[in-house]
Structures are given as structure tokens and as C-alpha cells.
Amino acid sequence: MSNPSLLILPGDGIGPEVMAEVRKIIDWFGAKRDLQFDVSEDLVGGAAYDKHGTPLHDDTMAKAQEVDAVLLGAVGGPKYDNLDFSVKPERGLLRLRKEMDLYANLRPAQCFDALADFSSLKKDVVAGLDIMIVRELTSGIYFGEPRGIFEEGNERVGINTQRYTESEIDRVARSAFELAMRRGKKVCSMEKANVMESGILWREVVTEVGKDYPEVELSHMYADAGAMQLCRWPKQFDVIVTDNLFGDLLSDAAAMLTGSLGMLPSASLGAPMENGRPKALYEPVHGSAPDIAGQGKANPIACILSFAMALRYSFDQGAEADRLEQAVETVLAEGKRTADLLGDEGATPVSTAEMGDAIVAAL
Amino acid sequence: MSNPSLLILPGDGIGPEVMAEVRKIIDWFGAKRDLQFDVSEDLVGGAAYDKHGTPLHDDTMAKAQEVDAVLLGAVGGPKYDNLDFSVKPERGLLRLRKEMDLYANLRPAQCFDALADFSSLKKDVVAGLDIMIVRELTSGIYFGEPRGIFEEGNERVGINTQRYTESEIDRVARSAFELAMRRGKKVCSMEKANVMESGILWREVVTEVGKDYPEVELSHMYADAGAMQLCRWPKQFDVIVTDNLFGDLLSDAAAMLTGSLGMLPSASLGAPMENGRPKALYEPVHGSAPDIAGQGKANPIACILSFAMALRYSFDQGAEADRLEQAVETVLAEGKRTADLLGDEGATPVSTAEMGDAIVAAL
Numbered sequence: 001m002s003n004p005s006l007l008i009l010p011g012d013g014i015g016p017e018v019m020a021e022v023r024k025i026i027d028w029f030g031a032k033r034d035l036q037f038d039v040s041e042d043l044v045g046g047a048a049y050d051k052h053g054t055p056l057h058d059d060t061m062a063k064a065q066e067v068d069a070v071l072l073g074a075v076g077g078p079k080y081d082n083l084d085f086s087v088k089p090e091r092g093l094l095r096l097r098k099e100m101d102l103y104a105n106l107r108p109a110q111c112f113d114a115l116a117d118f119s120s121l122k123k124d125v126v127a128g129l130d131i132m133i134v135r136e137l138t139s140g141i142y143f144g145e146p147r148g149i150f151e152e153g154n155e156r157v158g159i160n161t162q163r164y165t166e167s168e169i170d171r172v173a174r175s176a177f178e179l180a181m182r183r184g185k186k187v188c189s190m191e192k193a194n195v196m197e198s199g200i201l202w203r204e205v206v207t208e209v210g211k212d213y214p215e216v217e218l219s220h221m222y223a224d225a226g227a228m229q230l231c232r233w234p235k236q237f238d239v240i241v242t243d244n245l246f247g248d249l250l251s252d253a254a255a256m257l258t259g260s261l262g263m264l265p266s267a268s269l270g271a272p273m274e275n276g277r278p279k280a281l282y283e284p285v286h287g288s289a290p291d292i293a294g295q296g297k298a299n300p301i302a303c304i305l306s307f308a309m310a311l312r313y314s315f316d317q318g319a320e321a322d323r324l325e326q327a328v329e330t331v332l333a334e335g336k337r338t339a340d341l342l343g344d345e346g347a348t349p350v351s352t353a354e355m356g357d358a359i360v361a362a363l
Numbered sequence: 364m365s366n367p368s369l370l371i372l373p374g375d376g377i378g379p380e381v382m383a384e385v386r387k388i389i390d391w392f393g394a395k396r397d398l399q400f401d402v403s404e405d406l407v408g409g410a411a412y413d414k415h416g417t418p419l420h421d422d423t424m425a426k427a428q429e430v431d432a433v434l435l436g437a438v439g440g441p442k443y444d445n446l447d448f449s450v451k452p453e454r455g456l457l458r459l460r461k462e463m464d465l466y467a468n469l470r471p472a473q474c475f476d477a478l479a480d481f482s483s484l485k486k487d488v489v490a491g492l493d494i495m496i497v498r499e500l501t502s503g504i505y506f507g508e509p510r511g512i513f514e515e516g517n518e519r520v521g522i523n524t525q526r527y528t529e530s531e532i533d534r535v536a537r538s539a540f541e542l543a544m545r546r547g548k549k550v551c552s553m554e555k556a557n558v559m560e561s562g563i564l565w566r567e568v569v570t571e572v573g574k575d576y577p578e579v580e581l582s583h584m585y586a587d588a589g590a591m592q593l594c595r596w597p598k599q600f601d602v603i604v605t606d607n608l609f610g611d612l613l614s615d616a617a618a619m620l621t622g623s624l625g626m627l628p629s630a631s632l633g634a635p636m637e638n639g640r641p642k643a644l645y646e647p648v649h650g651s652a653p654d655i656a657g658q659g660k661a662n663p664i665a666c667i668l669s670f671a672m673a674l675r676y677s678f679d680q681g682a683e684a685d686r687l688e689q690a691v692e693t694v695l696a697e698g699k700r701t702a703d704l705l706g707d708e709g710a711t712p713v714s715t716a717e718m719g720d721a722i723v724a725a726l
């Protein structure tokens with residue numbers, strides 16, 4: 001049997017630096033655990049634009065469709081701010097999500113014990129926090145038509161369309177309920193059914209899907225109230241399921257609340273391929289952080305933990321994923337900290353590469 | 364000259380209770396400061412639906428158009444959850460906003476010194492916080508067409524439309540810059556210009572308006588990063604300007620962060636009327652809280668401070684508004700607390716009515 005294949009897309013900003021550390025981890029699993037991957041690497045985002053004039057080359061897109069999993073660093077940067085909308089770095093990432101049909105974006109918001117002090121929230125509010133936000137990723141206002149800037153009378157109008165079909169809501173709701181079954185058996189669905197018809201349909205379909213999961217406790221919350229409750233007492237949640245745009249804001253807010261932003265991975269999953277594995281893309285929740293790129297300050301943990309998610313969700317290597325997550329905890333417990341996490345007494349400052357090495361050593 | 368006119372719409376849930384306390388304050392200003400208002404009262408939301416089968420009767424709408432200011436309590440409640448979308452309590456409020464053309468929703472997120480401990484955030488993150496969110500209130504996805512639930516093939520699709528014209532963005536941006544000139548001279552505009560064309564137009568127009576205010580420092584942030592930064596270090600902001608839907612989430616999150624949710628007022632302002640006053644509706648940020656309605660537990664301060672905003676923005680009585688805000692501070696400093704704020708050592712629990720009386724006494 002051939003090795004599982006992995007396409008690495010480091011992207012922009014700190015993407016390449018953090019990805020270099022993931023390569024060390026991948027190598028370790030190959031050498032020590034006999035877990036070999038066929039790794040290829042390519043460009044995405046601004047890096048792809050610089051070379052090809054497009055944020056995602058068709059060849060790269062084709063490769064992504066063929067591999068067992070894609071691992072992405074980050075895209076974007078001020079250098080590309082004035083590019084035309086159609087070739088902005090973000091379009092590369094959005095094309096991957098859309099064409100691979102990665103409809104379920106899993107964003108854990110977890111607070112690492114060693115880092116609870118880093119949150120702007122009080123320690124008792126976040127210590128031990130472990131929630132999962134399931135964000136719909138291939139539809140809604142990100143992709144709906146009509147869209148654009150049009151002339152109307154003697155002025156312009158900017159238009160985007162929120163659009164959800166029953167089947168789009170159904171499948172992401174199922175992902176959320178399946179996850180909840182393996183976790184705390186609670187799902188909270190968030191929309192604005194009080195002002196948006198798409199929210200009414202969302203609530204209806206999620207309720208319908210919920211009937212197939214009688215063990216799971218389902219609740220509904222307006223997204224504004226959801227934002228409030230995430231800030232007030234996030235531990236009330238287990239799994240949150242929401243649409244593409246609400247998910248963008250709510251998952252970022254939740255990630256920041258944990259104080260562990262540089263630590264948080266994500267998985268974007270689609271339908272099963274012929275080999276039974278889901279189409280999958282893994283990426284850190286943090287962005288390309290152009291202000292610190294190239295300085296050895298970036299925290300590689302979010303990207304490393306994204307690889308752990310790949311081990312778990314794509315390669316059925318839950319035990320190896322646990323091993324990797326454990327190694328990260330060990331290194332943190334030793335007090336090793338990249339620049340984003342400095343401030344603790346007794347912490348040992350380490351560079352991006354030193355953090356990667358320390359995690360390999362802990363493995 | 365006739366007295367300025369005020370239409371009071373208590374609405375649902377705790378609305379009537381908190382409004383009863385505002386009436387005491389209004390009476391005090393009439394008796395002691397010779398500030399008389401022609402006050403009328405009417406129904407909105409579920410209360411209007413119960414009587415008229417519509418959440419806002421046409422006569423009430425007509426009255427709202429004629430008065431100098433509207434003061435609203437809150438709308439909505441589980442009793443009305445299964446009503447048809449077109450007659451939900453929220454539609455009454457949305458109709459008022461739309462037909463009065465109240466495009467600038469001012470939502471201060473302020474942390475009251477006496478209450479900094481109530482925040483889920485660390486004290487140094489929120490103590491002294493004073494930011495102003497200016498939310499566009501009459502357009503965007505709340506009102507854009509097409510909208511609805513439609514048949515498509517053999518399933519249904521839920522559709523809403525985000526839609527902003529240049530002039531709609533221009534006028535709300537001007538409100539934000541005008542406010543910033545009287546505050547910290549900083550405006551941060553939030554959208555998702557990286558994924559939405561309506562966000563691109565938003566950024567362009569706000570930038571253009573900014574040129575008329577060279578003293579104001581203008582920055583732009585993607586709304587997801589904005590949600591993060593509000594959670595991380597809200598004091599970096601002075602005035603935030605954003606669209607209807609982002610404003611809904613971001614202002615609620617910001618309000619919750621302050622720990623002072625039951626304390627926060629809002630003003631929704633439109634164009635100047637013939638008498639020079641802006642069309643205006645004032646309402647607390649909190650909702651109808653049906654779970655505690657009728658129990659004397661509600662905090663009337665947000666609604667009372669909404670009346671203070673009316674004094675300032677509609678009636679040109681800035682000094683009297685200061686006096687009222689000062690009275691609220693005094694009562695808090697004395698340790699008087701409604702049920703939502705209990706927990707401090709040495710706090711004196713008071714009912715809704717006792718809080719109103721205490722504020723009158725402090726005036």
C-alpha cells in the first residue's frame with residue numbers, strides 16, 4: 001500500500017516558518033513511528049500570486065483534489081491589499097475550500113492550562129475551556145450570487161447574497177451532531193432567525209437533523225446573544241454550529257478568549273473520498289501575521305496541532321495525535337514560550353525553531 | 364412654545380417595568396427643573412400583536428413620525444417564537460427603525476467603575492473603558508431584497524441580501540466621524556472587504572469621508588479581527604463604525620465585555636426634522652429578559668440612561684443629561700444593586716422600583 005499523501009501549502013507571512021517546524025514533526029513520525037507520508041509542497045496566496053499572477057494555480061488546485069490531506073499555513077499581507085478582489089491571497093484559500101467542498105470547518109476553542117493567564121478573561125472563566133465551533137465553510141454570503149459592485153442611478157451599490165439550501169444546512173448540522181456524540185452531547189445552533197429568513201430555514205433544518213440524535217441536547221441562540229454568551233461564560237457550550245459568516249466572527253472571538261490564539265488548529269472537512277477518507281484541509285486559526293514574519297517569533301504550535309488533527313481525522317491515527325498533543329503540553333509545562341506567550345514568571349523564551357525542536361525532543 | 368413630545372413604547376418582558384422607573388425621572392425633571400414633556404404611550408412588539416394582531420399599529424407608526432423622540436423598552440419573548448416572521452415582535456422595532464430612517468445607531472460600551480468586577484474580563488482590560496460603536500441601522504442584510512425561503516429543484520433555499528449604497532455608507536460614516544471629533548478622534552471601520560464586495564465599497568466610501576476629517580485617525584479592520592481585538596484589548600478603540608449585521612454582534616459582545624449590560628443605553632438617530640432635532644429612538648441595549656419579567660428584578664438603569672441620551676441628543680440638555688448620569692453613579696457608589704449586579708461585598712440589594720426611587724432621590 002502506498003503512503004498517504006500530504007500537500008503542504010505554507011502560504012504567506014509566518015506560514016513558511018511555522019510549516020518548517022511541522023516538517024520536523026512529520027519527519028519524526030516517519031523515522032520513529034514508521035508513519036511515512038508522500039509530502040509535496042506548493043504555493044498559495046500572495047506567494048502564488050507573486051509567481052503565477054493568481055493566488056492558486058490550477059495545477060495546485062488539481063493536486064489538492066488528489067491528495068489525502070492538505071496542510072496550509074496562512075495567506076495574506078499588506079503587500080497585497082490593493083490587488084484586485086479576484087486575485088487577493090484570500091481567494092486562493094476560498095477556492096480550495098469551495099472546490100474541495102470542505103463544508104465543515106472544525107474550530108476547537110481550547111484553553112491550555114499552562115496559558116490560562118494569557119487570556120483577557122478571568123482565569124475561572126476560561127481555565128479548562130474546551131468547546132468546538134463547527135462553521136459552515138462553502139456557502140452563505142461568502143459564495144452567494146449575485147455579488148459585486150454595481151451602478152444604480154447615479155451611485156454605486158455593493159451587493160452580497162446569503163444563500164443556504166436545506167441540504168447544505170443538513171450536512172453541516174450532521175457533522176456537528178456526530179462530533180457532539182463523541183464529546184459532551186450538546187449542540188447550540190446560532191443564527192439570526194429573528195431577522196433573516198435564511199436563519200429561519202437554518203433553525204428548521206437543524207431541528208429536523210436533531211431528531212436523528214435524540215441523545216444530543218439541542219438549543220438555539222441568536223448569533224448576537226451567542227457572541228455575548230461566549231464572552232460571558234463560554235463553558236456553557238460544547239459544540240456550536242453556525243453559518244460561514246457568523247462562524248468567522250464567533251470562532252475568532254472564541255479563539256481569542258482562550259488566550260491561546262497561537263495554539264489553535266482547525267480542520268476543514270468534506271465528503272468521504274473513494275478511499276473512505278474525507279476531503280480535508282488543516283490550518284492554524286491564526287493569520288499570516290506579516291508584522292512578525294521572518295523574525296523567528298512565530299508560534300508553530302497551532303500549525304503543529306493542525307497536523308495532529310490531520311493524524312486524527314484523515315489518517316485514523318488518534319493515538320499518534322494524542323502523543324503529539326501530549327508532547328506540546330509537556331513543552332509548555334516546561335515553561336518554553338514563543339514571543340506571543342511571554343510574560344509568565346520563569347518562562348523560557350524560545351524561537352520558532354527552538355519550539356519545534358523542543359516538541360520533537362518531547363516526542 | 365409647546366413642550367417637546369416624547370412617545371413611550373414599553374414593549375414586552377421587562378420593558379414596562381423599567382419604563383415605569385423612567386416615568387419617575389421624567390416627572391422629576393418636569394417638577395424640579397421645569398423641563399416638561401408631552402408624553403404619550405403606546406404598544407409595540409408582542410404587546411401590540413396581542414391587541415392588534417400586528418407588532419406595530421399604523422397609528423403608532425404615524426405618532427412615532429411626529430414626536431420629537433421615541434423611548435422604547437424592549438420587544439420579544441418565547442410566547443411569540445412561533446409567530447409568522449411578518450408579525451414577530453422584532454418586526455415592530457425594525458419597522459420603526461426603517462420608516463423613521465434611523466440610520467445611525469449609537470451604542471456606547473462603557474464600563475462603570477463600581478461594576479468593573481462584574482465583567483468576565485480582567486479588571487485592567489475593562490476598567491475605565493469608554494468606546495462608542497456606530498452601527499448602520501436601516502440597510503444591509505436586515506432589509507435587502509430579494510429575501511425569503513424559496514423552492515429550488517426539490518429543496519428549499521433561504522435567501523437574504525446584503526446591500527449598501529454609497530450614500531447609505533457615507534451618512535453613517537459622517538455620524539461616526541462627527542462623534543469622534545467630540546471624543547478621542549479615532550475611527551475604526553470594520554467589514555469583511557477581503558471576502559465581500561459590499562465590504563470593499565464600505566471601505567472605499569469610509570476612506571473618502573475620512574478626508575473631510577483630517578484630524579481624525581482612521582483605521583480599517585476585518586470584522587473577525589475586530590471581534591478578536593474587542594475581546595483582547597477593547598481600550599484600543601474610540602469610535603467603531605460598522606454595518607447593521609456586524610454591528611449587531613460586535614456591539615452586543617462589547618456590551619457584555621463591560622460587565623455593565625443592564626446599564627447600557629443606545630440612541631438611533633436619523634436626519635434632522637424641520638425643528639432641527641434629529642429623528643430619534645432611544646432604547647436600552649439589553650433585551651426583554653422574559654425569564655425575570657414582572658419580578659421586580661430588572662435593572663432600570665439602561666432605560667434611564669437612554670432617557671439621558673435623549674436629553675443630550677434630542678433636547679439639547681447636555682447639562683441635565685450629565686446630572687442624571689451623575690445621579691446614577693452616586694447610587695451605584697452607595698452600593699445599591701439590582702439582582703443582575705449582586706455579588707459585591709457590602710452591596711445593598713434593591714428592586715427595580717427601589718433603584719428608580721434611589722436615582723430620583725440622588726437627583
Ligand SMILES: CC(C)[C@H](C(=O)O)[C@@H](O)C(=O)O
Pocket residue numbers: 076090093094248557558587
Ligand atoms: C482569510 C479569510 C478569507 C478567512 C475567512 O474569512 O474565512 C479567515 O478569516 C478565516 O477565518 O479562515
Ligand SMILES: CC(C)[C@H](C(=O)O)[C@@H](O)C(=O)O
Pocket residue numbers: 194195224439453456457611
Ligand atoms: C431585536 C432585534 C431585532 C435587534 C437586532 O437584531 O437589531 C436587537 O438584537 C438589537 O441589537 O437591537
